[in-house]
Amino acid sequence: MRYVVLIAYVPGRWEEAGPQERQQFFDAHHAFERFVDEHGRRLQSAALCDADLATTIRHGEDGAAVVTDGPFVELTEQVGGYYDVELPDLDTAIAAAKLLPTSYTVEVRPVVGVEGYESL
Structure with a gap:
């Protein structure tokens, strides 16, 4: 597994x-x-940036994607998956995230390095 x-x-x-x-x-x-x-x-x-740098894509009742800055995932939702991707910029990442099932709330965060830490 x-x-x-x-x-x-x-x-x-x-x-x-x-x-x-x-x-x-x-x-x-x-x-x-x-x-x-x-x-x-x-x-x-990977370590993630703080949630205040997240971008959230949520689909409204009409199916239209709404993009908001910040971690606006409802408390009743749970993280169910993780994609680690390389894309040229945030707009491209948002475009990719909009392709996922509309029943999802998708959070996009930049990955950061942690100064002084090196993986074994």
């Missing part, structure tokens, strides 16, 4: 963390990676 592990976090915690606490984050991620490597395999991973 293939699984995607989505990580929820408290915004601002990383920015407030000192070097020792950041190292603890890295150590925990490395332990996770080693466990997965021993029991299966890692396919892809």
Whole structure:
């Protein structure tokens, strides 16, 4: 079976963390990676920008796509999938997201690197 592990976090915690606490984050991620490597395999991973940089595409009653800035997913919805794609810009990503089933709410976020962290 293939699984995607989505990580929820408290915004601002990383920015407030000192070097020792950041190292603890890295150590925990490395332990996770080693466990997965021993029991299966890692396919892809990435840190996401904060949700305030998300773009959400929701289809109205008439089927028209409405694009909004921000993470406006309803609380009753749950993340059910993850695509990791490379596209030239946000407009192209939005165009691609509009092609997914209209019953979905799709959130598009840029991927960021985490300074000082290197995957094993």
